[in-house]
Amino acid sequence: MNTNEPAPRPSLSRRELLGGTVALPLVAPMIRTGKRTPGPTLVGSSNGLDGMRKAYPALLEGSHPLDVAIEVVKVQEADPTDHSVGLGGLPNEDGVVSLDSACMDAETHNSGAVAAIENILHPCEVARLVMERTDHCLIVGKGAYEFARMHGHPHTELLTEEARRIWLRWKETMSDRDDRLVPATRPEEEKHGAIVPSRFERHGTIHCSALSKGGKLACTTTTSGLAFKIPGRVGDSPIVGAGLYCDQEAGSAGSTGRGEAAILSNGSFACVEMMRSGMHPKDAGIEVLRRIVRQARRAAGWQPSLLREDGWPAFSIQFYLLDPTGRYAGVTLGGPAKFAVADPEGGPRVEDLERLEP
Ligand code: GLY
Numbered sequence: 001m002n003t004n005e006p007a008p009r010p011s012l013s014r015r016e017l018l019g020g021t022v023a024l025p026l027v028a029p030m031i032r033t034g035k036r037t038p039g040p041t042l043v044g045s046s047n048g049l050d051g052m053r054k055a056y057p058a059l060l061e062g063s064h065p066l067d068v069a070i071e072v073v074k075v076q077e078a079d080p081t082d083h084s085v086g087l088g089g090l091p092n093e094d095g096v097v098s099l100d101s102a103c104m105d106a107e108t109h110n111s112g113a114v115a116a117i118e119n120i121l122h123p124c125e126v127a128r129l130v131m132e133r134t135d136h137c138l139i140v141g142k143g144a145y146e147f148a149r150m151h152g153h154p155h156t157e158l159l160t161e162e163a164r165r166i167w168l169r170w171k172e173t174m175s176d177r178d179d180r181l182v183p184a185t186r187p188e189e190e191k192h193g194a195i196v197p198s199r200f201e202r203h204g205t206i207h208c209s210a211l212s213k214g215g216k217l218a219c220t221t222t223t224s225g226l227a228f229k230i231p232g233r234v235g236d237s238p239i240v241g242a243g244l245y246c247d248q249e250a251g252s253a254g255s256t257g258r259g260e261a262a263i264l265s266n267g268s269f270a271c272v273e274m275m276r277s278g279m280h281p282k283d284a285g286i287e288v289l290r291r292i293v294r295q296a297r298r299a300a301g302w303q304p305s306l307l308r309e310d311g312w313p314a315f316s317i318q319f320y321l322l323d324p325t326g327r328y329a330g331v332t333l334g335g336p337a338k339f340a341v342a343d344p345e346g347g348p349r350v351e352d353l354e355r356l357e358p
Contacts, residue, residue: 038215038326039344042072044208045256045320046338047082051075051208052348060344065210066105066218070124072208073222077122080160084204087121088160089224091167092231097158099123100225100238102138103131106217106248111137113238117144121156124222127238138238158224170228202227203315205237207244207254209322217252217324219244226259235259241269250276251324253285257317257335264299265292271321281321282354285331288319289356292333312358329354 040059042052051072059068077086084090091097101123102113112131114123115138126148130139139147149155159167172180205223212218221244223237236243236259243259245268246252253271255262262268267288274284296313300306308314316335322328330339332353342348 038211038324040213041211041322041326041328042068042208042340042342042348043252043320043322043328043330044072044254044340045206045318046336046340046350047076047084047204047206048072048208049340049348049350050079051206052340052342056342056348059210059212059342062213064218065212065216066103066128066220068212069208069210069218069220070103070128072210073124073206073220074122076206077124077222080162082204082206083163083166083224083227085206085222085224086123087156087158088163089158090163090202090227091159091224092229092233093171094231095159095164095167096231097163097224098229098231099158099223100234100243101127101220101222102238102240102244103127103220104218104240104244104246104252105131106219106246106252109247111240113138113240114144114148115140115234115238116232117141117148119155119158120145120148120153121158122153123148124220126151126153127220127222137240140234141232167228203235203257203259205235205243205256205259207256207320209244209246209252209254209320209328211252211322211324211326215324217246217248217322219246219252219254221254221256223256236262236267239263241266243268245269245272247272247276248324251281251322253281253319253321255317255319257333258315261292261296261313261315261317264295267292267317267319271319275321275323280329281323281327282329282331285319285321285329286354286356289317289331289333292317293356310358318353331356 055068055071076082080088098116100115104111112127114126207221209219221237225235242263244254250272253268270288318332330353338350
């Protein structure tokens with residue numbers, strides 16, 4: 001699979017499109033959105049921008065979409081300044097960095113994932129090995145680590161000094177009923193903005209969906225998960241249908257933000273199914289967010305902190321959607337303002353997320 005795709009579909013000329021020599025079902029959705037050619041496209045969370053800049057040229061040249069999506073997210077997995085992914089990710093409540101990752105190939109409709117894996121720098125590559133070298137979809141914990149080592153991934157310490165200090169600060173400030181004392185002087189990292197995130201700011205992740213030159217879809221999601229989580233907690237990122245999903249006939253989607261909301265809504269699957277019904281990715285994503293708001297309101301009966309005082313969800317969640325014709329969107333409930341995209345019209349860039357407001 002690490003090769004260029006066989007016989008990629010030739011891109012359509014302006015003359016072919018405008019002259020009506022192309023079958024109508026392919027052309028109609030492009031005209032509706034004003035997009036002339038469904039060229040190679042990447043869509044994902046804004047922290048994927050650096051990776052897109054690096055990997056997008058390979059997609060333009062015809063590389064397999066899963067090769068490219070994985071190259072995009074590997075940049076953040078190796079970046080110690082991104083506290084939501086891989087090296088430098090914030091640890092669980094015991095101070096251990098525990099990673100979740102999955103990938104999916106739409107053409108073969110196969111997936112692979114690892115969850116609660118420790119000391120492996122690139123869980124996205126291990127997820128792909130699960131897909132390609134086993135008959136399974138998900139391997140967790142020690143088994144995932146041993147599997148990665150068997151395939152040559154080195155043992156790597158992922159807890160950086162900065163992440164350790166943020167975690168320690170969290171431990172020291174979370175309760176006034178234990179014996180840990182907050183230091184009198186402000187730690188250096190707080191002066192530089194690396195402060196302990198609040199409860200609903202502790203979700204971060206990277207997702208990338210890719211559409212190749214030949215029209216094939218693939219996606220991957222990778223994360224260090226909820227910061228300071230209960231050891232063993234697994235979020236949406238390695239769960240097919242929740243943190244990511246793609247189907248060659250319908251589209252690709254993935255999520256960042258509160259994983260429990262993506263799991264409870266089966267959110268990425270829902271996005272893809274709505275695109276299958278003909279909805280534009282933006283409308284599909286917003287409809288899934290509306291569903292999540294209703295679900296959160298029902299759950300607030302036993303967990304009131306899920307909602308703000310005005311009855312709107314206190315957490316944030318995003319979906320990134322891409323359909324087989326190259327139409328895309330990023331949608332959000334709270335949280336960040338931007339998502340990353342790369343296509344032939346504008347290259348790699350960030351755009352505004354479509355926001356669902358109260
Ligand atoms: N979305 C990442 C997580 O909740 O683990």
